[in-house]
Amino acid sequence: xxxxxxxxxxxxxxxxxxxxxxxxxxxxxxxxxxxxxxxxxxxxxxxxxxxxxxxxxxxxxxxxxxxxxxxxxxxxxxxxxxxxxxxxxxxxxxxxxxxxxxxxxxxxxxxxxxxxxxxxxxxxxxxxxxxxxxxxxxxxxxxxxxxxxxxxxxxxxxxxxxxxxxxxxxxxxxxxxxxxxxxxxxxxxxxxxxxxxxxxxxxxxxxxxxxxxxxxxxxxxxxxxxxxxxxxxxxxxxxxxxxxxxxxxxxxxxxxxxxxxxxxxxxxxxxxxxxxxxxxxxxxxxxxxxxxxxxxxxxxxxxxxxxxxxxxxxxxxxxxxxxxxxxxxxxxxxxxxxxxxxxxxxxxxxxxxxxxxxxxxxxxxxxxxxxxxxxxxxxxxxxxxxxxxxxxxxxxxxxxxx
Numbered sequence: 001x002x003x004x005x006x007x008x009x010x011x012x013x014x015x016x017x018x019x020x021x022x023x024x025x026x027x028x029x030x031x032x033x034x035x036x037x038x039x040x041x042x043x044x045x046x047x048x049x050x051x052x053x054x055x056x057x058x059x060x061x062x063x064x065x066x067x068x069x070x071x072x073x074x075x076x077x078x079x080x081x082x083x084x085x086x087x088x089x090x091x092x093x094x095x096x097x098x099x100x101x102x103x104x105x106x107x108x109x110x111x112x113x114x115x116x117x118x119x120x121x122x123x124x125x126x127x128x129x130x131x132x133x134x135x136x137x138x139x140x141x142x143x144x145x146x147x148x149x150x151x152x153x154x155x156x157x158x159x160x161x162x163x164x165x166x167x168x169x170x171x172x173x174x175x176x177x178x179x180x181x182x183x184x185x186x187x188x189x190x191x192x193x194x195x196x197x198x199x200x201x202x203x204x205x206x207x208x209x210x211x212x213x214x215x216x217x218x219x220x221x222x223x224x225x226x227x228x229x230x231x232x233x234x235x236x237x238x239x240x241x242x243x244x245x246x247x248x249x250x251x252x253x254x255x256x257x258x259x260x261x262x263x264x265x266x267x268x269x270x271x272x273x274x275x276x277x278x279x280x281x282x283x284x285x286x287x288x289x290x291x292x293x294x295x296x297x298x299x300x301x302x303x304x305x306x307x308x309x310x311x312x313x314x315x316x317x318x319x320x321x322x323x324x325x326x327x328x329x330x331x332x333x334x335x336x337x338x339x340x341x342x343x344x345x346x347x348x349x350x351x352x353x354x355x356x357x358x359x360x361x362x363x364x365x366x367x368x369x370x371x372x373x374x375x376x377x378x379x380x381x382x383x384x385x386x387x388x389x390x391x392x393x394x395x396x397x398x399x400x401x402x
Contacts, residue, residue, distance in 0.1 A: 003150055003244065005192040008157035008185065011058045015158055018090060019054050022046055022159075024166040024299065029270040034286055035294040036172075041163060044275055044305030048114070050231070051156060051182055051303050052083030052146070058155030059144050060087050068093045073141040075132035077103045077125060079231055079304050080146040081111045081118075089115030096141065098132040100124055104308060147181030148238030157185025163299050164190060170197055171296040174282040176303045177201035177210050177252060178232030180241025186301070187248035201245070201252035202285040204229040204260065204277075210237040210245065211252045218242070228311065229260055231278030231304055255284040258322075263287065264307070265319040276307040324382040326355070328374065329389070332398040335361050335371040343373065346395060350388045353378035374402070 022042045030038040043051040060072055071094040074084040081097045088095035097111050101120045112118050121131040136143050145152060159182070163170060173190060175183040187199045203211055207224035221236045245252075255263075263283035267275045275283075282300035290298075320326035333339045340359065347354060355378055361371040379385050385401070392399045 003153060003157075003184075003188050005157075005161075005189055008154050008161060008189045011054075011151075011154040012158045012161055014058055014061050015054055015155065018047075018057050018087075019158070020046055021162055024163065025271075027271050029266070030283065030286065030300075034290075034298070036286075036296045036298045038286065039167060039297070039299045040271065040273070041159060041299055041301045042273065043159065044273065044279055044302045046304075048079065048082040048086055048110075049304055049306040050079035050083065050276075050279075051159060051301075052079040053086060054083075054158055055147075055149075055152035055155035055181060055185070056080065056083035056144055057087035057090065059149060059151040060084070060091050060093055060142075062151050063093075063142055067142045070140050070142070071095060072144050073098070073132050073136050073139075074144045074146070075099070075125065075129040076146060077128070078107055079306055080144075081107065081116070082114055082306075084144050085111050085114035085116035096132075096135060096139075098128045098135065100128045106308070107306070110306075145238075147179030147184075147234075148240050149181075150240065153181050153185045153188075153241065153244070155185070156182045157189040159301065160186035160189025164193060167297060167299065169297055170194075170299055172198040172200060172290075172293060172298040174200045174202060174285055174290070174298065174300045176229070176232050176278050176281045176301065177203050177245075178234040178278065179236075179238045180210055180245055181238065182301070182303060183249060184238075184241045184244040188244060191248045198250045199248060200285065200290065201249050202281040202289075203232060203252060203254055204281060205254040205256045207233045207235070208252075208254050209234055210242070211254060213237050213242055214246065214252065227260075227277065228257055228264075228315075229277035229281050231276055231306075232281065253285050253289040255281055255288060259284040259288045261315045261318060262322075264312075264315050267302070268312075268316075273302065274305045274307060274312075275302050276304045277311075279303040279305060320378075324385060325379060326376065327379050327385045327388075328376050328402045329392075330400045330402050331373045331375065331392065332366070332370050333373060335369055339371070340373065343375075343392070343397065346392060347375070347377065347388065350384075350391060351380070352384070352388055
C-alpha cells in the first residue's frame with residue numbers, strides 16, 4: 001500500500017503529453033476576502049473538465065498488454081466516466097462505462113463522444129456499479145476504480161508536483177475530498193517534499209464519509225443526504241486512501257450547501273471561472289472554515305468544472321436573492337386601466353429593473369375591484385428593497401415582499 005513521490009514523478013512522465021499542466025492563478029478577490037495570498041489550481045480547465053483524466057490514464061497505461069487487449073470498465077455518472085473514456089481511447093483500449101439510467105443526458109453524450117461503450121443500467125450508482133462488476137467478470141475486463149487504486153492515486157498526485165513547481169513557498173493546500181484519491185496523491189507528493197505544508201481536505205456536510213471514517217477509525221458506508229457537490233458524494237471512502245489520509249492530511253473540514261452555492265457564484269462573478277459543486281468546496285472552506293489563517297500562501301484546488309447549466313441558473317437566482325440584488329413583490333392594485341402603468345412608473349423612478357411580471361385578477365381571494373401583481377426586480381441592495389416597498393405603500397399600494 002506504499003506510495004512515493006518518485007512513483008508520482010514517473011506518472012508525470014507518462015502524463016506529460018496527455019494531461020495539461022493547469023494554471024495556478026492568483027485571485028485578487030479571494031486574497032482580499034481572506035487576508036491571504038490565494039491561488040487557484042484550475043483543474044476545471046483540464047481535459048474532460050476535471051482532474052480525473054490524470055489517474056485514469058496512468059492506470060490504463062500501466063496495464064499489461066493482455067489487459068489492454070481485453071479492455072477496461074468503470075461505473076460512474078460523471079467525471080470519472082469521461083476520464084476513463086478518453087484515456088482508453090488515447091491508448092487504443094476499448095472501454096465500457098456503466099452509468100445509471102437516469103444519468104444526465106449531457107454526461108452520457110460526453111462520455112460516448114470520448115469513445116466509450118456506454119451502458120445505461122439501474123436507478124442509481126450502486127446498481128450501475130453492480131452491473132459493471134458483473135460485466136467485468138463476464139468479459140475479463142480490468143475495473144478502473146475512481147479512487148481506491150495506487151496507479152490512480154499516483155496520477156492524481158501529479159497535481160501536487162505542479163503546485164510545488166509553481167509555488168515552492170506554498171503554506172496550505174485545500175482539496176475537495178470524496179473517496180480520497182485526489183487528496184491522497186497531492187498529500188504524498190507534497191508532504192514527502194515539504195512536510196510542513198498543511199493539507200486540508202473539504203467535504204460536503206451532507207456527505208462527510210471520510211471525516212466520519214477518520215473519527216470512527218475505519219472506512220464504512222455512510223448514508224448521507226443529496227448535495228450539489230455530487231462529484232464528492234461518496235458513501236464509502238477508499239481503504240487505501242483512508243490510510244494515506246490518516247498519515248498525511250492535517251484536517252478535513254465540512255461546508256454546507258449554501259456555502260458551496262456561494263462559492264460557485266463568487267467564482268463565476270468575481271474570478272470569471274466555472275466550477276462544479278465539488279470543485280467549489282475548497283473555496284467555501286476558505287471563506288467559511290479556514291478563518292484562522294492569515295498572510296499565508298494558500299492554493300485551493302478547483303477539481304472540476306462540469307456543472308449542469310440548470311443548476312447554474314438556480315444557484316445564480318438564489319445567490320442574487322440572498323445578496324439582496326433581486327427581490328420579488330406581491331402588490332394588490334385597483335383593477336382599472338392605467339393602474340399597472342402607474343405602478344411600473346413608480347418602480348422605474350426608484351431605479352429598479354423589472355425582470356418579470358405576473359398579473360392575476362382571477363384568484364378567489366382577490367376582490368372584484370382588484371388585481372394581484374407579482375413582480376421580480378433587479379435591485380441594488382437591501383436598503384433599495386426597503387425604499388421601494390415604503391414608496392409603494394406611501395402611494396396606497398398593498399405590498400408584500402415574497
